[in-house]
Amino acid sequence: MSKQYEFKTKGLPYLLVLPQMVIVFIFFFWPSAQAIWQSFFLQDPFGGRIIFVGFENYLKLFQDPDYWASFTVSVAFAVAVSLSSMAIALFLAVQTNKKIRLGSFYKTMLIWPYAVATMVAGVLWLFMFNPNVGVIAWVLKYKLGVEWNHLLKSNQAFLLLTLAASWKQISYNFVFFLAGLQSVPAALIEAAAIDGASPVKRFWKIIFPLLSPTTFYLMVMNLVYGFFETFPIVHQVTAGGPGKSTQILVYKVWRDGVINLDLGGSSAQSVVLMIMVIGLTIIQFRFIERKVTY
C-alpha cells in the first residue's frame, strides 16, 4: 500500500535531506559529542587546565547517594505528572465530548493553560501556595487547619510541583483525547447501547480500547515532559529544595554545570540523560508503535 517514489538520480535525495542533517549535526550531534568528550575530563571553567580522569566522573555519579535520590524522585515525579494529567484530561475530554450546553466554551477554556509558559505557570502556583503570602496557603492554614509549608516539608513540595506541572499538561492531553474520542465511530457506541451496555461499560469496553494509540502516544510524551521539560517549574517553585528532595535530574545537570561550573560531572550526567532519552525513543518506536493498532 505504500506510495514510494524512486529518484532517478542517486545524489538528489541526499541533497534534499542535507539541510536537515546539517541542522541535526550542529545542534545535536556536535554538542552531544562534546558532552561525551568532556565527561572524561576535569577542567576549570576557563579551559586553562584539563585533567583526563577516564570514567571517574561516572563512577562518582553512580556512587553518590544523592544522584540515586535524584533519579528516584525524577521517576516518581514523571510518573505522577503523567498519570494525574492524563487521567484528569481524559475525564474532562469525555465530559466535554457529550452534547452539553456551552460545550465549545469549555473546550476553549480547557485548552488555554497550554498557552502559559512553563516558567510563568511555576510563578503562578508559587504565588498561590507561598507559605507566607499565598492565598491558598492562607486558606489551608486558617480555614482548614493544614500547616502548609513546602519550604520545609518535602511531601508538600513534591505535591505542589506535581500540581503545577500537571495543570499545564492537562490541556495538551485534553486536545489529543478529545480528537481521539471524536474519531470513535458513533455506530459502535450506538450498537452497544442497543445491546444494553451501560455508559460505564461502553466506555471501558469500547471507547477506552479504541483510544489506546492516543493513550500510548501521550504516555511517552508525558513521561518525556515530566523528565525533561519541567525544569522551569522546579527552578521557580522549589529550586530543588527543601534539602535536595525535589532535585530532579535535569535540574541537577543545570545546577552542577551552569551554576557550580563542574563541567565534567555535569557532562557525565547529560550523557546518562541522553541514554535515557534514546531508550524511551526506542521503546516508543519498537514496541508501542508496533503493538498498538491504529
Next chain:
Amino acid sequence: MKKLLLLVLALAVVSGAWAQTTVEFWHAMTGKNGDMVQALADKFNASQKDYKVQPVYKGSYSDTMNAGIAAFRAGQAPAIIQVYEVGTATMMAAKGAVKPVYQLMAENNEKFDPKVYIPTITGYYSTSDGKMLSLPFNSSTAVMYYNKDAFKKAGLDPEKAPATWPEFFDYAKKLKASGMEGGFSTNWISWIQLENFAAWHNLPFGTRKNGFDGLDTQLIFNSPLVLRHLQTIYDLSKDGTFIYGGRENKANPLFSSGKVAMHFESIGGYANFKNTCKFDFGVARLPYYPDMLGAPQNSIIGGASLWVLNGKTKAEYKAVADFFAFISLPENQAFWHQNTGYLPITTAAYELTKAQGFYKDNPGPEVAIKQLLNKAPTGNSMGIRFGNFNIIREIEDQTWEDILAGKISVKDGLDKMVKDGNKTLREFERLNK
C-alpha cells in the same frame, strides 16, 4: 595613483588618531542599579574623548559569569566583567585569563593608592599581602532590620535595637507574645548566619585565613559558638518565634508584610524595604554574643567586583585603567552609593556623603559602613575565599532546611556542612594546584 595612495594613508592615520577605543563592560545590574551603571559610563565617556566604556547587561550574576567564560574560551571576551563574590576564587584560579587590577594600574601609570579604599571591602578581593586583584564595585553587608511600630506595640523601646544575641532572642519572644505571627527571620543563612557571624565574632570560618593563604584551606566553622547559635534558632523555630522564609533573599516578605518584627538582610535591600514596608523601620548592627572576647569585630561584604580579562590591547587596558580611576573618585563613589544603596569603596566617598547630609534621611547605610569599619580586619574577618564556593553555600542551604525539617540534628547537620564542604574544596584544589 601614488598621490591617491598617500591621501588614503594620511586619512587612515588621521582617523586612527581620532578613533575612540571602545571597551565592553559586562554586568548583571537590573532596574535602577542598571541605569546607574550606564550613568557612570556616560559620565566617564563625557569626561574625555579617547575612550568609550560600553556597559552590556548579561543577565543574572551566574549568567554574566558564564557568558564571560564562554566568550573567553571563544576569544571574544569583554575587557571588564562583573563577577559576584562567590566567583572570586574561580576567577583568581583562572591564571592566564585575568589581569590583576594592581598590575593593570601600575602598567598604565595610574595614580593608585590602595590605602584610600576601605580595607574590609578591598581586602575581600586582594591577595593576603594586599595586592588588589579586582576592583570592588557593588558591595553590601548584612544588617538587622526591625519594625519600630511593632516594638512600640510590644512595649519595647523603638530607638534601641537589641545589641546582643541573648537580648535579641528575648525581644523576639516578647514580640511574638505581643500578637505577631513570629519574632524574626533571616535571609542568606550561609552569608549572614555563618560567614558574617564568624567574622563578627572574630572566629575562623576556614583555615589558612579563610582561604586567603592557599587552596589547602579547610572549613572549620562547626565551632561550639556556631552550634549554640544555630541550636537556639532551631529551638525557636519550634514555636514559630523564628520563621523560615526560604533561601537567598526569599524571606523578605515576612518582614515587609509585618509577620515578623526583626529580620536580617543585606543593606542592599534598604531601598526595597523603604518602598514596601508600610511601617516605620530601623536598621541596626548585627547582634553578638557578649561572652566572646573581641566581639564584635567587623562584618564582611557581599556583592560583586570588576575583573579585567586578558588578551586585550594596550589602548583597551589604558581605557579600563582610566575608567577604574574615574569610578574610584570620591564624587563618583558618592553618586553610586547614594543612588544604589551599595556601599562606597573609599573612605573619602563616605566622608563626602556624610558632609552632604545624606545620612540624616537615610541612617541605614551608615550603620552598615560603621559596622564594616568597626575594627581593623583580622585574618578571620577579611573575607572568605573558597573555590567551589557556590556548592559550599548550596550544601549549607540544603542542610539547614534538613535541620529545620527535623531530618538531621543541628550538631550532625553542622558537621555535615563542614565535611561535604571540605570534599568540594579538595576537588577544587586538585584541579587548580
